[in-house]
Amino acid sequence: MADEKYIIYGSEYSPFSIKVRSYFRYKGIPHEWRPRTQDNLEHFKAHAKLPLVPLVLCPDGSALQDSTPIMEEMEKRYPDASISLEEEALNFLSFLLEEYADEWGNKPMFHYRWWRDIDQIAVAKGIASGVMPNASREEKEQYAANVRKRMVPRLSFVGSSEQTKEGIEASLDEALELLEDHLSNRSFIFGGRPSFADFGLFCQLYGCTQQPTTQVIIEAYSNVASWIDQMLEPEAEGKFEEWDCLKETLTPFLQKQVGGLYLPWAVANAKALFSEEQRFTVTLKGRDFTQDTIKYTGRSFHILKNRFSKVEDRAQLEEILLSSGCLEPLLKESW
């Protein structure tokens, strides 16, 4: 029915909104993509508990926020073309990669967005055009200047600083190299169909294609670039693969990016939250990484560990996680 439609309030410059939009497109869920603009801000505010996009308005009038719970809820309502893998172990890896992407993969995207003048200017201009499409050039320029002024100091929210710049930038290069390899003979991370991992990972990299500096970096990785493109309107091309097919190129990604960066960082953040410290330092690949604690990451890491504790068929999963240095951080209960 025409009125059985979801509304996704989002922004072309919000990776988490793009993630949810791609998901709705893949599932064929009737929806309207509605860029949040000055004109609809009051309507958005009336439904949003948090001032964040995406916001999904359901046909029954209720509202959903936060991309992972949104997708999980939609999976219950629309079970066809499931983005979950049947094998429990692989499905957990898909969630682990999604969590890595949301909490760590977001760092290079955000860092590159607001670090250099050239990127700040390009993105602020794009955001201004999205928020006030019909305004005059002067109004847009003024809005863009304000966005830039507001967002640059927020670099600290993701831990981007002179101290961490090199590590964050190196982490994007490494992630791209590993993904390029992994995507050389498959369409999606787990084979012929997109999973939670694909939606989480691609959207942060799509954000990178909107920034001059990272746009050039990404262009050099043709497999990654075409996967990003495909993920904007994903279509299944086959089946999920078995671990034996995936392991050769997925293990290095788990080892270096998830076990080497995201998990030790998430553990240090959780530990600092537990001891009520405002700030923490963790050594990642030989570099000190200092940032303010993030409550949201603490909560989502806790949910991930809970999810892990509920996996019943553990033998294969524990072996994979052990061999990639991801097991111990997920087992840690207290500090």
Ligand SMILES: N[C@@H](CCC(=O)N[C@@H](CS)C(=O)NCC(=O)O)C(=O)O
């Ligand atoms: N955990 C949330 C994160 C949402 C989020 O951080 N949204 C950003 C844009 S990507 C936002 O709305 N920032 C404030 C703004 O754009 O006004 C999710 O997965 O949906």
